[in-house]
Amino acid sequence: MRQFIKKILHHWKLVLGGLVALFVFAVSFGISGAYVLAHTSTEEFCVSCHEMSYNFAEYKGTIHDSNRTGVRAICTDCHVPHEPGPLVWAKIKATKDLYYTYISPSIDTPEKFEAKRAHMAQNIWREMKANDSHTCRSCHRDDKMDPNLQSERAKLRHARAKLEGKTCIECHFAIAHKEPEGPGPAELFSNAATRP
Structure with a gap:
């Protein structure tokens, strides 16, 4: 387990970059999902x-x-x-x-x-x-x-x-x-x- 933690600490930039990318993906997915839900809930969409x-x-x-x-x-x-x-x-x-x-x-x-x-x-x-x-x-x-x-x-x-x-x-x-x-x-x- 210590070896694994040492490897992670050694590659902290890569881990931090991965976490930031994951956060950006989650926020983008949430915003785009909210947009889709909002758009498909409009009267214009329904009657299209x-x-x-x-x-x-x-x-x-x-x-x-x-x-x-x-x-x-x-x-x-x-x-x-x-x-x-x-x-x-x-x-x-x-x-x-x-x-x-x-x-x-x-x-x-x-x-x-x-x-x-x-x-x-x-x-x-x-x-x-x-x-x-x-x-x-x-x-x-x-x-x-x-x-x-x-x-x-x-x-x-x-x-x-x-x-x-x-x-x-x-x-x-x-x-x-x-x-x-x-x-x-x-x-x-x-x-x-x-x-x-």
């Missing part, structure tokens, strides 16, 4: 793919696009986690979109997209149910909602949903996109609960 252009059109004019407060949600606010680890994992999983877009185009036309709309929506609803509508709660926090600004009906429904352990997506869906044909989240989750 052909299959999203007509899907984006139905979002325009919705409450998440324009509203009285001026607070605007973009694609990644609802579809991507905001924490670093889950964000990176979501980006890795999203690479499958490249396959379905360019290699085996299955949603590259409005007709193909419509044929798969229900399936895709139900996958998102299941994911949101499983994570307690986490991305919704990034903006809509219970502790920041003023019940006095809610209608009596909304207050009652929110209280009942809380008692029943429901999450946002079970009632609030098809807000930024057209509602697909078939069962909505309430039917989807009630059927799942009654399966053996």
